[in-house]
Amino acid sequence: MTKVIRVVLPHHLRTLANVRGEVELTVEGPVTQRSVLDALEAGYPMLRGTIRDHVTQQRRPFLRFFACQEDLSHEPPDAPLPDAVASGKEPFIVIGAIAGG
Amino acid sequence: MSKVRVLVGTRKGAFVLTSDGKREKWDINGPHFAGWEMYHLKGSPADPNRLYASQTSGWFGQIIQRSDDGGKTWHQPGTPPGEQVAPGGMPKGESNKFVYDTSAETGKPLTTHQFYDGKQHPWEFKRVWHLEPSLTDPDTVYAGVEDAAIFRSTDGGKNWKELPGLRGHGTGPKWQPGAGGMCLHTIILDPSNPQRIFIAISAAGAFRTDDGGKTWKPINRGLRSQYIPDPTAEVGHCVHHIAMNPSRPGVLFMQKHWDVMRSDDAGDSWREVSGNLPTDFGFVIDVHAHEPETIYVVPIKSDSEHYVHEGKLGVYRSRTGGNEWEALTKGLPQSDCYVNVLRDAMAVDSLDKCGIYFGTTGGQVYASADAGDSWSPIVRDLPAVLSVEVQTLA
Numbered sequence: 001m002t003k004v005i006r007v008v009l010p011h012h013l014r015t016l017a018n019v020r021g022e023v024e025l026t027v028e029g030p031v032t033q034r035s036v037l038d039a040l041e042a043g044y045p046m047l048r049g050t051i052r053d054h055v056t057q058q059r060r061p062f063l064r065f066f067a068c069q070e071d072l073s074h075e076p077p078d079a080p081l082p083d084a085v086a087s088g089k090e091p092f093i094v095i096g097a098i099a100g101g
Numbered sequence: 102m103s104k105v106r107v108l109v110g111t112r113k114g115a116f117v118l119t120s121d122g123k124r125e126k127w128d129i130n131g132p133h134f135a136g137w138e139m140y141h142l143k144g145s146p147a148d149p150n151r152l153y154a155s156q157t158s159g160w161f162g163q164i165i166q167r168s169d170d171g172g173k174t175w176h177q178p179g180t181p182p183g184e185q186v187a188p189g190g191m192p193k194g195e196s197n198k199f200v201y202d203t204s205a206e207t208g209k210p211l212t213t214h215q216f217y218d219g220k221q222h223p224w225e226f227k228r229v230w231h232l233e234p235s236l237t238d239p240d241t242v243y244a245g246v247e248d249a250a251i252f253r254s255t256d257g258g259k260n261w262k263e264l265p266g267l268r269g270h271g272t273g274p275k276w277q278p279g280a281g282g283m284c285l286h287t288i289i290l291d292p293s294n295p296q297r298i299f300i301a302i303s304a305a306g307a308f309r310t311d312d313g314g315k316t317w318k319p320i321n322r323g324l325r326s327q328y329i330p331d332p333t334a335e336v337g338h339c340v341h342h343i344a345m346n347p348s349r350p351g352v353l354f355m356q357k358h359w360d361v362m363r364s365d366d367a368g369d370s371w372r373e374v375s376g377n378l379p380t381d382f383g384f385v386i387d388v389h390a391h392e393p394e395t396i397y398v399v400p401i402k403s404d405s406e407h408y409v410h411e412g413k414l415g416v417y418r419s420r421t422g423g424n425e426w427e428a429l430t431k432g433l434p435q436s437d438c439y440v441n442v443l444r445d446a447m448a449v450d451s452l453d454k455c456g457i458y459f460g461t462t463g464g465q466v467y468a469s470a471d472a473g474d475s476w477s478p479i480v481r482d483l484p485a486v487l488s489v490e491v492q493t494l495a
Contacts, residue, residue, distance in 0.1 A: 012136060012161060046177050050161040054198045062160040096160045 003027050005036055006091035010063075013051070013094065017044040022091055031086035033065060034077040051094060066093040104494040105450050106171065107458055108152065109466055110139035113484035115154060117172040120479075124456055124470040127479045133175060134166065141231050141445055141488040144171075148239035149492050153258055155229035155244070163228050165196040165244075165258045178258035196258050199226050199246055202265040210265040211273035214248065214283060221274060224248045231445060233288035237295075245285035249276060249302040253314065264314035267300070272319060272336040279303035279339050279358070280404075286444055287343045291350045299353065299368060304329075304339035307355065309368050320368030324357060341384045342444040346393035354396050354423070356386040356444075361398055363423050374423020379410045385447035389472060390455045394422040397449075397457060397473060399442040408439040416459070418473050432476035433467065440465070445488035452493055460486025 007023045014020065025039040034057075041048045048054065051063055057077075059065070064073040068082045068090050084090035103122035109115065114132030133139075137156045145151040150171040156164040166175045178196040201224055202210055216222035227247040235241035240257040250268050252261040276283060284303055291297035296313045299320075306321040319336050329337040339358035346352065355362040355371065359382050362371040375381035380400045389395035396419050402410045409415070414433040417426040440461035450456035457469045464483040467476045 010160075012158065015135075016161075016164065046164075049163070049197045053162075055200055060160065060162060 001029070003031055003086055004088050005031060005039070005085065006088055007036065007040060008091045008093040008095075009047075010094060010096045012096075013047060016046055016050065019044070030078075031081050032078050033072070033075065033081065033092075036081065036085075036092055037077075062097040064095050064097060066095055067091070103452055105452070105456060106144070106149075106492040106494060107448070107466065107468075107479065108142035108144065108154075108172070108488075108490045108492070109460055109483065109486060110142050110154070110445075110488035111460075111464070111484040111486050112138055115139040115142055115156075116480070116483060118466065118479050122452055124450075124452075124468055127468075129480055130172065133172070137164075138228075139487065140228060141490075143232050143234055143490045144492045145234040145239040145242075146236050147234070149494055151234070151239040151257075153232040153234060153242050155232055157228040163197050163199060163226070165229070165232075165261075167196075167258050178254075178256075196254075196260070199229070199244070199252055199261050200263075201226065201250060201268070202263040204265075207265045207269070210263070210268040211271070214273050215275060215277040217278060224250070224268070227282060230284045230286045231288055233290060236290050236292055243288050243290075243298070245288050245300065247282045247284040248278075249283045249285040249305060251285055251288065251300055251314065264310075266310070266315050267308060267317045270308070270317050270319070272305070275334070275336050276302065276305035277337065287340070289343060289345050289353075292347045293350050297350075297367070299343060299345070301340040301343050301355075303341065304337060304358075306336050306338040307340050307343060307353075307368055320364075321371070322369065323364075323371030323373075324362065325360070325373075326358065328358070342386050344387045344396070346388040346390070349393045352393065352422075354386050354388060356383050356398055358382065358404060361386065361423060374419070376419070376424035376426055378417055378426050383442075384444040385442050385459060387447045387449050387457070390449050390451040391453065392420070392455075392472075395420045395472070396423065397447065398426075399447070399459065401441060407441045409441070412436055412438050414438045414440065414461070416457070416469075416473055416476070429469075429473040429476070431474065432469075438463075443487055445490075446486050448489050448491040450491045450493045456491065458489050458491050460489045462486065 107118040114135045116131030140155040142154040152168040154166040167178045213221040229244045231245040233243040244252040287301035289299040301307045308317045324338045341356045351367045353364045361375045363374045383401045413435045416429045440463035447459040455472045460466045462485040466479045
């Protein structure tokens with residue numbers, strides 16, 4: 001089933017991707033961190049390597065994933081995201097750690 | 102009439118400064134890539150409108166940017182302006198992938214180096230410190246990276262491949278990071294011999310290839326460093342920068358952590374030429390465009406105090422290839438100045454008289470249009486300057 005997911009990117013990645021505001025992505029199948037980030041990188045290839053390492057596909061250490069007032073950074077990449085994200089009611093938020101602001 | 106274009110990388114963006122040959126009035130263009138650390142920008146000698154830039158961030162990693170119009174517009178290589186290949190009309194970026202070569206076919210490059218605590222540590226890519234475009238091909242460019250290695254692109258920065266013979270040389274376990282990380286920061290292409298490249302690493306030392314990057318050898322004989330167990334070891338020296346005048350490629354000048362050094366045999370041996378410098382710690386070193394025995398350094402007080410000596414900013418010039426130095430201070434602050442000048446933050450143009458440029462951690466970019474006799478700031482209040490390069494344009 002095709003779902004439209006909302007993603008909020010940090011300022012520098014919005015600039016790099018040349019987008020304003022939220023990004024809307026179409027995701028086929030289960031809505032997980034991996035499927036959302038795969039769709040994001042397919043639509044905006046210049047973001048490859050900026051959120052996940054090119055090779056390991058691990059989340060870059062100074063980035064976090066939030067949604068529905070929860071920190072999902074340490075959830076398994078294939079775990080389902082909250083229903084509110086999958087339904088487009090709430091965004092999936094990619095945010096930079098505050099360290100070094 | 103000739104023009105000059107000065108490319109400035111800072112902690113928070115890039116700036117392009119342009120002037121005519123008089124070098125009195127300047128246009129300041131920027132910031133490009135606002136908020137990003139811009140470690141280095143450099144133009145292709147074969148096509149002055151082709152610029153490469155290293156855009157980096159502790160949060161988001163490494164981005165390579167390219168301009169094909171002298172810095173007016175930029176794109177990630179592989180994303181030509183106007184080309185729309187992905188859904189939504191987004192360009193296709195694929196230039197940012199720097200992956201160390203671990204293949205058996207290319208010599209099994211080493212996988213660990215010495216860490217700050219003396220233990221062995223795996224190589225981890227962090228950023229590109231220096232981009233060195235080919236002297237003849239605008240699409241070929243070398244990248245010096247942290248953790249130290251050299252990469253090459255032959256398609257305009259779109260794809261990068263490591264030259265693994267450097268890390269495979271065999272001394273890697275003795276390389277260690279300096280205060281700025283374990284970076285390959287200097288790449289010099291020999292204009293008289295396309296197979297010869299010089300590089301330098303903090304803290305491993307200088308290396309040379311004579312076969313286009315397949316094999317490398319350390320060229321550190323004569324260096325003496327008290328901060329390693331064997332002060333005259335083959336590797337482990339914290340070389341800060343090396344400079345060469347293209348008309349005399351066998352003569353190299355080096356600013357080491359401490360000591361200014363000179364080699365007259367393409368790095369096979371070095372001798373100290375610090376002479377009467379007030380301190381021989383520093384980062385930058387460069388050579389006059391037309392006088393190969395005239396060299397420039399900016400003495401820094403010490404490795405514990407990374408600012409200029411006695412609160413006075415001074416460029417020191419030797420017209421004798423070292424040992425005898427004169428302070429050049431006209432136009433530079435001579436009290437209460439505590440800036441640093443980082444290793445890639447000095448450059449020379451090829452006009453007559455030779456122009457000298459340098460940037461400070463205080464955000465000033467100074468220029469001299471008379472080979473260093475007098476200085477004036479092009480701009481005073483940029484973010485901390487990481488690198489300065491200059492292009493002399495017809």
